[in-house]
Each structure stands twice: as structure tokens, then as C-alpha cells.
Amino acid sequence: xxxxxxxxxxxxxxxxxxxxxxxxxxxxxxxxxxxxxxxxxxxxxxxxxxxxxxxxxxxxxxxxxxxxxxxxxxxxxxxxxxxxxxxxxxxxxxxxxxxxxxxxxxxxxxxxxxxxxxxxxxxxxxxxxxxxxxxxxxxxxxxxxxxxxxxxxxxxxxxxxxxxxxxxxxxxxxxxxxxxxxxxxxxxxxxxxxxxxxxxxxxxxxxxxxxxxxxxxxxxxxxxxxxxxxxxxxxxxxxxxxxxxxxxxxxxxxxxx
Ligand SMILES: NC(=O)c1ccc[n+]([C@@H]2O[C@H](COP(=O)([O-])OP(=O)(O)OC[C@H]3O[C@@H](n4cnc5c(N)ncnc54)[C@H](O)[C@@H]3O)[C@@H](O)[C@H]2O)c1
Numbered sequence: 001x002x003x004x005x006x007x008x009x010x011x012x013x014x015x016x017x018x019x020x021x022x023x024x025x026x027x028x029x030x031x032x033x034x035x036x037x038x039x040x041x042x043x044x045x046x047x048x049x050x051x052x053x054x055x056x057x058x059x060x061x062x063x064x065x066x067x068x069x070x071x072x073x074x075x076x077x078x079x080x081x082x083x084x085x086x087x088x089x090x091x092x093x094x095x096x097x098x099x100x101x102x103x104x105x106x107x108x109x110x111x112x113x114x115x116x117x118x119x120x121x122x123x124x125x126x127x128x129x130x131x132x133x134x135x136x137x138x139x140x141x142x143x144x145x146x147x148x149x150x151x152x153x154x155x156x157x158x159x160x161x162x163x164x165x166x167x168x169x170x171x172x173x174x175x176x177x178x179x180x181x182x183x184x185x186x187x188x189x190x191x192x193x194x195x196x197x198x199x200x201x202x203x204x205x206x207x208x209x210x211x212x213x214x215x216x217x218x219x220x221x222x223x224x225x226x227x228x229x230x231x232x233x234x235x236x237x238x239x240x241x242x243x244x245x246x247x248x249x250x251x252x253x254x255x256x257x
Pocket of ligand 1: 015019063064093118192
């Protein structure tokens with residue numbers, strides 16, 4: 001396991017104990033990092049505080065990623081409390097339920113806007129806010145979470161697939177902008193995992209069986225396996241890797257018909 005002791009990290013996207021971001025938070029803490037976790041609304045604050053209480057000396061801060069003001073406030077607080085930042089994990093995604101239930105062609109302008117704003121633009125806004133803190137540390141690592149639905153059609157994934165395509169493209173443009181500051185930007189494309197976000201996709205459980213039947217490793221993946229890959233991308237072990245989308249999906253993406 002890479003060593004993250006003495007490092008400070010921001011984790012956005014913990015909703016409950018099944019969240020992929022929570023598995024990454026636990027692995028980063030086990031590797032020695034001190035963390036800030038965020039919650040998007042009062043409804044989720046208690047969940048996040050309860051989980052954070054199991055970590056060593058965490059910060060728990062509000063951040064609705066659809067709010068420029070809350071993103072700016074988060075940057076100021078992190079700077080004051082941590083004096084810089086070494087890594088940032090972006091695990092926020094949202095699309096209105098109706099956009100995941102109806103045919104893609106029915107996607108409304110507002111659903112499209114909201115999905116792209118929360119699930120893709122937020123990486124740009126948050127990375128801009130934390131980049132100066134990473135510069136103070138001589139560089140940093142930004143990591144987001146994506147899905148193969150960015151490139152292929154998965155029933156009901158719909159506008160979230162479009163948002164993931166924008167997210168992955170944003171990873172490449174951010175990597176090009178921030179590379180000269182030694183800030184790396186990567187994504188993990190995870191296999192399907194049963195989480196709160198996944199529960200919003202109708203027919204999701206049938207996708208899980210497809211992984212067991214078709215993936216080269218004949219199984220799905222779990223949060224801990226994504227977290228292990230994440231720690232590699234957050235640590236100096238991956239110091240020459242940026243602009244990359246790493247597939248952590250039991251090999252499912254290589255399979256054709
Ligand atoms: N579960 C899967 O099968 C799977 C596969 C590949 C990628 N992903 C991606 O992993 C990431 C994490 O999802 P998850 O599966 O762990 O589910 P999750 O529901 O635990 O996490 C999604 C998070 O997004 C947050 N969020 C939504 N709107 C927000 C807002 N306005 N401001 C701040 N946060 C907001 C939620 O609070 C939640 O913490 C997402 O980007 C998801 O698309 C998931």
C-alpha cells in the first residue's frame with residue numbers, strides 16, 4: 001500500500017457506507033492521510049459526520065457542488081485548516097430520476113443541464129478551487145469516478161452517459177492545463193457496484209449479472225478494489241500518469257459480442 005502519511009486530501013461524494021468515495025476515504029486514511037469530507041445538504045450531513053467520526057481528526061464541511069459560493073468557501077476553509085492540499089477525490093454525480101427512467105430522446109433541457117452541471121462541471125469548478133492549494137505543496141493529484149456508459153449505450157444510463165463523456169474529456173483538458181504545475185488529473189472507470197447512485201438506474205441489478213457472466217474475470221468489482229486503484233493514482237507511485245481513464249472493471253470493457 002502506498003504511503004500517504006503527512007498528506008492532506010479532500011473527498012467529495014460520500015453519502016453512506018456503500019459510497020465508492022467512502023471506500024477511498026477509508027483506504028487513504030489507512031495509508032496515513034488526513035481528510036476533509038463534504039456533504040451536499042443537511043439531509044446527508046449526519047450520515048457523513050457519523051462515518052467521518054471513525055477517521056482520525058477529519059474535517060467535515062458543506063459543499064453542494066452546484067454552488068460556486070460553496071465551492072469557493074470550501075477552498076478558503078481547506079486553505080486555513082490544512083494550509084494546502086495533496087489530493088482531491090471527486091465522486092459526485094446526479095441526474096433527475098425522470099431522465100433515467102424514460103428513453104434518452106425524451107431528456108429535458110433542465111435534466112441535461114443538471115446532470116452535466118453536478119456530474120461534470122463540478123470537477124472543473126472544484127479543481128480550479130483546490131489547484132492553488134496543491135501548488136503550495138509543489139503539485140497534487142485529482143481523481144474522479146466515471147463509467148463505461150460514457151462510450152457505450154447502457155439501458156437507462158442515458159444522460160449520465162453524456163455527463164460521463166464530458167467528465168472524461170474534462171479530465172484530459174484539466175490534465176493539460178495543470179500538468180505544468182505538477183497537478184495530475186485522472187479518472188477511474190469502475191465496474192458496476194450497488195450504491196445509492198446505482199440504485200437510481202432502473203434495471204441496475206441485471207447489469208451486475210452481465211459482469212459475472214461476461215467480464216474476463218467472471219465477476220464484478222467492489223468498492224475496496226476501486227479504492228486500492230485510487231490510492232495508487234493519489235500517491236506519488238503514479239507520478240508520471242495524468243489525463244488517464246483507468247478501467248477497474250474486471251476487464252469488462254474489452255469484451256465484444
Ligand atoms: N456505482 C457504480 O456502479 C459506479 C460505477 C462507475 C462510476 N460510478 C461513479 O462513482 C461516483 C460515486 O458514486 P457511488 O456509486 O459511490 O454512489 P453514491 O450515491 O454513494 O455517491 C454519489 C455522490 O454524489 C453526491 N452528490 C449528488 N449531488 C451532489 C451535489 N449537488 N453536491 C455534492 N455532492 C452531490 C451524493 O451526495 C453522493 O455522495 C459517481 O460519480 C458515480 O457515477 C459509480
